[in-house]
Each structure stands twice: as structure tokens, then as C-alpha cells.
Amino acid sequence: MPSLRSQLLIAFLRVTRRKRIYSSVQALLDGIRQVRQTGPAQPSAGMKRCLDIREQCLAGVPVYRLAPRTPTAHGQHLLYLHGGAYVRPITRHHWRFLHELVERSGHTISVPLYPLAPESDCQRTVATVVQIYQQLCAQERQPALGVMGDSAGGGLALALCDALREQGIALPTRLVLICPWVDVRMQHAAIAGSEQDDPMLAAVGLREAGRLYAGELGVDHPHVSPLEGDLGGLPPLLIFAGTRDIAHHDELLFAERCRVAGVQVEPVVGEGMIHVWPILPIPEGRQALAQITQYLDNARRA
Structure with missing residues (x-):
């Protein structure tokens, strides 16, 4: 059974009608215009105090490097x-999750x-991420890195793997996929029957x-x-799903x-869990964070 905090979060999402941003094509477009005005969330002042945060430009886009203040011998990139x-x-929920992951794991992200x-579109975005991945590998002097992503970021991580394979470049060492969006067509037969249980997502806007x-x-296109x-040939992967997520x-x-x-x-x-529950401030999210940390540690020792 979901924790009390998780149940309260679901109730909050319903009361605030969080789902409306995907409830229609027009709602989606209105939401895009709104977030373009506000822009991406930035690392908080607390993050900047606790972590070593640096910004660089790779492939023409900002890339934030989050690292522990005190480097660890086992840290990965x-x-x-x-x-x-x-x-x-990106949202403040992403930054909060990443802050906790860096502090708990000792890894640089x-x-x-x-x-x-x-x-932009898929072709440009995937090409950009391929360039970023290659430049990070070169900076770290590593043939490959681990890759994580949530929702669309999980889908993009898989597209990255496919593009790297097409170009004959070494694939990531590991994947951690948090409720990845693997089919933008949203055509699974069970989705329609699940819509009423999902307090966050609606298929019409996502399509x-x-x-x-x-x-x-x-x-x-894959x-x-x-x-x-x-x-076939994908690296080992840890994948999270929640049964309240369409x-x-x-x-x-x-x-x-x-x-x-x-x-x-x-x-x-996650039984009764909503979309991207591992990055949310709920007990189940903290448990997922521990699983991710353990998975990455096991991968390092393998």
C-alpha cells in the first residue's frame, strides 16, 4: 500500500488539477508557452553550498556538472x-533528486x-546528446559512461544508445531508466482504462x-x-515503473x-505509484534512491 505521504501527494495533484497540462492539444501548447516564459529551474542555493557545481557549454547547450565537495575514490561519472x-x-524536483543522489552515492553527474x-526535434536533440556524451567521455578519459534518465529523458537515453550503435561508438556501461517514455504513440490497449487512475498524465496531450x-x-521511429x-545489445539496465502511471x-x-x-x-x-515516483519526496522515492545507489555500486564492482 502506498505511504501516507504518497497518498497525500496524489490527492494534492488531483486538487490542483496537475493533469490538465496534458488534457488537450491546446492545454499542452499553453503549458509550453508558459514554461518558456519561466525557463528551466536552476540548482538551489542549498545545492550550491553542498555540492561542487560547475557549468560548461557542450554541443551548444548548458551542461551542469554536479560533484561531491569531497571526491570519493569509488565515484563514477x-x-x-x-x-x-x-x-x-528541468524542474526543481529533478535538482532535488540529483542533489540527494550525488550526496548519497558520491558520483559526479x-x-x-x-x-x-x-x-527542436528528435533528430537535432539526439545528435546534440550524442555530441555531449562523446565530449564527456573525452573529458573523463573513459570509453563509456553510465546514463540515467526519467520519463522522456529515459526515452532519450535509449535513443542515445541506438544512435551510438549506428555510429559504431561504445554504448553506455549501464542504464537507469525512471518511468521511461518508450512509446510516444501511447497506443497500448490498457492505457484508456488506466487514465482515471493517473493524476498526472493524459494520453491526448502526450501524443x-x-x-x-x-x-x-x-x-x-525507434x-x-x-x-x-x-x-538486442543494450547495456544492463534498471527500470522503474509505477502502476498509477498510464x-x-x-x-x-x-x-x-x-x-x-x-x-x-x-x-x-511500484504498486500504486505515479509517474517518476523515484524522484519525488516520498518514502518510496527514498527507497528507490537507495536501490539506484546500490545498483550503481554493484555495477562498479562487477
């Missing part, structure tokens, strides 16, 4: 791709503010966001909807297809 349906910028739709992002590639890609049906289907393709996949299903 990870690339994190934030969610937001490919149209919305690079966070690019990658180009968003409709100003439009996916269409805007797809551009000339179209929504069936860089846009990784569920349709060649999953996207979880596709996430579980993706995990099963990975297993069939011979990928080492570790699924974590």
Missing part, C-alpha cells in the same frame, strides 16, 4: 537526461539542458508532445519510440522485450 515530455524543461520541442518532438522522423527499436504498460512491455532480446534487465514496479 554519469550523464542524466531529465524528463518533461520533450517539451518541458552531468546534466545537459538539451534542446526541447517544438523549437501531441510526441508528434511535435518526432518531426520528420515520425512517431514510429529514436522517438524506442519500444520499436532493436533492443505509461507503465509500455514500460513493462519494454522490459519484457529486453529480457527476450537477452538484455540484463532489472524491473522495479
Whole structure:
């Protein structure tokens, strides 16, 4: 059963009608205009006091480097791709989660503010992230890095893997996918019956966001909807899903297809959990953070 704090969060999302930003095409477009005016969230003053935060420009976009004040011998360098349906910028919830992850794990995390739709499209965004990944590998003098992503960022992490494979570049060492958006078409038969249980997402707005992002590639392209890609050869991955999330049906289907393709996949299903629950300030989120930290530590020792 979800924790009391999780239940209160769900009630809050319903009262504040959080779902309305995806309730129609017009609502989605209105929301995009609003967040373009406010811009992306920035690391908080508390983060800047506690972490070593540096900003650089890679592939023409800002990339934040979050590192412990005191480096650890076991620290890895990870690339994190934030969610937001490919149209919305990074939020304070992402920064709070990343702050906790750096402090708890001792790892360094690079966070690019990658180009968003409709100003950008999938081809440009994936190409940008490929360049960022390669430049980070060169800076760290590593052949490959671990990659994490939530929601659309999880889908982008998978598109990154596909693009790297197409170019003959070494794939990431590990993937951590937090409720990844693996099919922008939102066509799973179970989605319609799950809409009323999801306090955050609505398929109609998400489909439009996916269409805007797809551009000339179209929504069936595996860089846009990784569920349709060649999953064989993907690196080991940890994937989180929540049963109150309309996207979880596709996430579980993706995990099963990975297993069939011979990928080492570790699924974590949060019963009664909403979209991107591992990054939220709820007890279940803290448990997920511990699982992520342990997974990365195990990968380092493997």
C-alpha cells in the first residue's frame, strides 16, 4: 500500500488539477508557452553550498556538472537526461533528486539542458546528446559512461544508445531508466482504462508532445519510440515503473522485450505509484534512491 505521504501527494495533484497540462492539444501548447516564459529551474542555493557545481557549454547547450565537495575514490561519472515530455524543461524536483543522489552515492553527474520541442526535434536533440556524451567521455578519459534518465529523458537515453550503435561508438556501461517514455504513440490497449487512475498524465496531450518532438522522423521511429527499436545489445539496465502511471504498460512491455532480446534487465514496479515516483519526496522515492545507489555500486564492482 502506498505511504501516507504518497497518498497525500496524489490527492494534492488531483486538487490542483496537475493533469490538465496534458488534457488537450491546446492545454499542452499553453503549458509550453508558459514554461518558456519561466525557463528551466536552476540548482538551489542549498545545492550550491553542498555540492561542487560547475557549468560548461557542450554541443551548444548548458551542461551542469554536479560533484561531491569531497571526491570519493569509488565515484563514477554519469550523464542524466531529465524528463518533461520533450517539451518541458528541468524542474526543481529533478535538482532535488540529483542533489540527494550525488550526496548519497558520491558520483559526479552531468546534466545537459538539451534542446526541447517544438523549437527542436528528435533528430537535432539526439545528435546534440550524442555530441555531449562523446565530449564527456573525452573529458573523463573513459570509453563509456553510465546514463540515467526519467520519463522522456529515459526515452532519450535509449535513443542515445541506438544512435551510438549506428555510429559504431561504445554504448553506455549501464542504464537507469525512471518511468521511461518508450512509446510516444501511447497506443497500448490498457492505457484508456488506466487514465482515471493517473493524476498526472493524459494520453491526448502526450501524443501531441510526441508528434511535435518526432518531426520528420515520425512517431514510429525507434529514436522517438524506442519500444520499436532493436533492443538486442543494450547495456544492463534498471527500470522503474509505477502502476498509477498510464505509461507503465509500455514500460513493462519494454522490459519484457529486453529480457527476450537477452538484455540484463532489472524491473522495479511500484504498486500504486505515479509517474517518476523515484524522484519525488516520498518514502518510496527514498527507497528507490537507495536501490539506484546500490545498483550503481554493484555495477562498479562487477
